[in-house]
């Protein structure tokens with residue numbers, strides 16, 4: 036009997052090691068990447084550079100990735116997060132140019148993003164199209180609609196003197212010492228993290244992503260929850276669209292799509308390296324940090340743009356390998 | 369010259385399988401703590417024990433699906449540190465696992481030959497014709513059934529899927545065949561076919577290991593039985609030297625006085641009324657009522673319509689005509705949300721697809737159907753959720769490392785208990801229980817029967833579907849027998865016997881009395 040207890044203790048220890056590897060794998064990866072870039076480029080580990088990562092790259096990608104995390108948690112994906120950003124941005128700029136107050140324009144922007152989400156929801160929950168195909172369709176349609184609206188894809192500028200003050204604040208101001216975009220990203224991250232863990236909506240969304248048939252057999256109207264999820268995704272992406280517009284004071288058709296692949300990447304990294312393999316906001320944020328730092332570091336090494344993409348791809352492979360090793364360690368315990 | 373018998377690996381060993389002192393833990397939880405199992409050639413060897421005792425784990429070690437932490441494995445006199453699935457197959461050991469799912473999009477033929485498809489000689493192309501002919505031959509020879517080769521696995525009943533799995537194992541011409549709760553999904557007629565098959569295989573020289581919670585099956589079928597408790601073997605003896613009652617006592621460490629504790633409950637108002645309900649091809653003209661406090665049993669063979677009727681009552685299928693009243697008001701049930709909205713609960717037959725999610729925790733599964741109860745302004749009150757879940761786990765004796773354990777890590781019977789627990793935390797008025805005790809050990813069955821009695825006493829109406837006839841008779845007040853889509857007979861449970869119910873459900877009643 037004493038023999039078996041030692042055995043159990045060993046297995047327990049092994050399990051703890053595997054679990055902590057999973058839990059802290061992302062942070063570990065961050066530290067490693069950090070160390071490498073600090074060593075090979077002199078400019079990486081400077082306050083200005085790190086600030087620029089946190090202020091310029093991080094907030095927008097974080098917000099879009101959080102939106103993506105909801106879509107993935109419900110068992111789908113949203114390829115039209117960029118479209119929601121663009122529509123929000125277009126509505127915003129158009130109304131400001133038409134002389135509407137910024138608040139009204141911003142609300143219209145949010146509504147436009149939510150509308151893109153509602154269109155996806157209609158396709159997915161009412162008509163029954165798979166999320167992948169539905170949002171791919173929205174992506175294509177959205178691109179064409181934007182070209183039609185802008186005479187073949189011309190940017191719409193806000194007149195330099197006509198940019199309202201609030202606007203500058205949104206893009207470049209500070210809030211309690213934080214740059215406004217970063218502050219908004221942090222607020223959204225905290226709110227959604229709470230939503231996943233502490234609300235009924237979060238619990239049901241995650242359950243649908245894990246086994247929709249059981250949710251249905253529990254008497255829960257899964258399609259309604261999926262629909263709500265996609266509207267929420269559009270809404271969160273619209274916030275990103277507004278911040279983007281406020282930063283660059285211009286609407287460029289289909290510019291939101293630039294975030295799509297990185298948002299999927301960050302969500303996937305966060306999901307894979309979480310202990311339960313579930314989509315989660317914390318993991319997504321760490322994934323965004325990892326991707327942002329790698330992109331920034333590669334930029335500083337003077338490597339050509341295409342090699343930066345290779346860097347991101349390599350990172351994703353590395354995550355896959357790490358999760359595989361972890362799973363093996365876990366099951367062998 | 370004296371002959372000294374030498375122990376040579378090449379000679380035929382008397383014991384095909386010797387597992388000794390096997391230890392296996394899962395990250396802290398000790399599934400096996402020194403379990404031994406010795407199986408003689410050409411015997412049917414029963415393996416029994418409570419839910420979570422370690423039966424499936426022991427079998428999976430033999431299959432090479434888990435690696436032991438310690439102990440000896442000896443097969444045909446040859447010692448192994450560990451086995452792999454490939455090695456097990458080479459040694460001629462084949463398995464009907466408790467929880468192996470077939471790919472639903474495969475055809476029967478593909479499922480049978482997956483992994484060793486015959487090819488057209490000299491080409492890389494599959495010989496589909498040969499595949500399908502052999503499949504049909506085996507199905508007919510061993511089971512006397514015909515399954516269309518092109519039928520999709522996903523469209524088959526649970527019993528038919530099981531037949532496909534068994535047939536797949538037989539195609540390997542096994543030396544040892546291991547069944548992990550094969551009859552859990554079978555109705556009695558099908559189980560009888562299985563028993564004949566198992567005896568025939570034993571007589572042909574195949575060694576059988578047989579896991580079941582039906583102790584009378586063990587008594588009738590097995591030559592030898594080993595009892596596991598808490599990961600250790602506590603007894604092993606020839607079946608002739610023991611009895612079902614003695615085995616039960618060894619398993620649960622107490623006497624089971626009353627297998628079917630049924631409280632006397634005064635019947636209340638009509639809670640459910642079904643009138644001339646028809647769904648062509650499934651059931652025809654079904655009418656009955658259910659009163660508060662009543663436990664009504666439904667039974668019938670595969671395709672008799674009883675299951676489809678229960679699905680209809682949960683909004684999973686639509687009737688073509690007829691009427692359903694719940695609590696005196698008409699109910700239009702076109703999806704499960706409407707059914708639960710009218711306080712109907714269903715414990716479904718296929719627990720792994722519909723009842724529980726393997727990748728959700730015990731807590732998340734248990735509270736899924738009653739989240740409203742733990743929600744304030746959209747936020748979960750996790751304290752009260754945990755309290756409720758902990759109480760239910762304790763009540764149903766769910767063996768798990770904690771409320772946060774994923775269902776994947778629970779034994780089959782304990783998963784079933786969770787599938788029931790999730791409906792207990794929601795106070796429903798009509799409970800539909802489809803095979804509620806499948807895979808549950810004998811002690812926990814009694815606990816579930818007690819619970820059913822309590823639900824009735826609380827004023828709910830309960831409908832039980834079960835192919836375990838003694839159970840059905842023991843826990844219900846009335847039984848409706850379905851045959852070819854119609855209710856052909858109603859029994860008061862006190863007057864029913866398993867034989868009479870079975871005779872009615874196979875369409876061969878002694879007399880020609882019918883209801884209505």
Ligand SMILES: Nc1ncnc2c1ncn2[C@@H]1O[C@H](COP(=O)(O)OP(=O)(O)OP(=O)(O)O)[C@@H](O)[C@H]1O
Nearest residue numbers: 394399419420421422423424425777778779780781
């Ligand atoms: N993959 C796993 N991870 C963690 N624990 C596990 C795992 N598989 C089994 N266990 C635990 O090991 C114990 C034995 O489980 P096992 O499946 O062998 O029981 P069993 O005797 O087959 O029970 P049942 O009659 O319910 O099928 C249980 O407590 C179970 O929770």
Ligand SMILES: [Mg+2]
Nearest residue numbers: 424466779780
């Ligand atoms: Mg088992």
